[in-house]
Amino acid sequence: MEIWTIKKLLDWMTGHFTDKKIDSPRLTAELLLSSVLNMQRIELYMNFDKEVEKANLEKLRDLVKRCLNNEPVQYLIGRTEFYSISLKVSPVCLIPRPETELLVERAIEFLRTRTGTQHVCDLCTGSGCIAVAIAKNFADANIIATDICDQALSVAAENVAKYNLGEKVRLLQGDLFKPVIDQLDGREFDVIISNPPYISHPELEKLEPKVKNHEPQLALNGGPEGLDIYRRIADEIGNHLKKDGLLLLEIGYLQGQAVKQILEETNLFGEIKVEKDLSNNDRIVSAIKVKE
Ligand SMILES: C[S@@+](CC[C@H](N)C(=O)[O-])C[C@H]1O[C@@H](n2cnc3c(N)ncnc32)[C@H](O)[C@@H]1O
Incomplete structure (x- = not known):
């Protein structure tokens, strides 16, 4: 033999x-x-x-x-690395991407300029990668992370537990800010961060089979133009972000100007920056709220 x-x-x-x-x-x-x-x-x-x-x-x-x-290797082995942290993943949540580490980096840089407990809201948390990375790297973070998918939140809960971050990260199931409104006594956040679903319908068709056939639609589908969740965040952000607080959004590489415009229309922000990732694609929109 x-x-x-x-x-x-x-x-x-x-x-x-x-x-x-x-x-x-x-x-x-x-x-x-x-x-x-x-x-x-x-x-x-x-x-x-x-x-x-x-x-x-x-x-x-x-x-x-x-x-x-074409099943992604991360799903086959049930884990991935994000921000040098080993995280559990499963087909109910998106596999965290290296591009999203830049979003975390910008959040941590901003948080380090402030003093006292910093309240952070991570919308569309999926595996919890953003919340866990911030909590592990910024001692004074108090984070609420939400997702509409309770199966994804179960994965996030395992990742939060793995690093004993239960005191710093609270996971809530529901539609965008809805669970936050239900739970909080009108508290506003210092940072609101999100990597929402942002793939447009025409782009969904063109995704490589590894993504299209194996990663959850709920994590990808951002509506006809991929902008649905950005519009909804813009509609509600005034009630949840502190004056001088930071909004950080991951975007698709073609969405920089559209998302900037959506935020401009709120009249709440100062300079709205579009930042590129290491592949020179637009990847992040960030803005400080200047109005109450
Ligand atoms: C692109 S994935 C991002 C996951 C994770 N934050 C990351 O960066 O890898 C988007 C997530 O948004 C969640 N989601 C989709 N629609 C939502 C909604 N209306 N409210 C809250 N979460 C939503 C999906 O379940 C999915 O976990």
């Missing part, structure tokens, strides 16, 4: 994934195998000649098949 060692499996998967044009073939092979063997990736290299037992070969075979069917 053929003997499959860790090295042999890694080499075989890497070759196979390369042939089938899977992204980052070696990394994908390492992630799948380390997940099946419950090892760190580095441990694979320390155990190159170790034989992999039959039950694990079967588990791996199933993951390889699903990977070739």
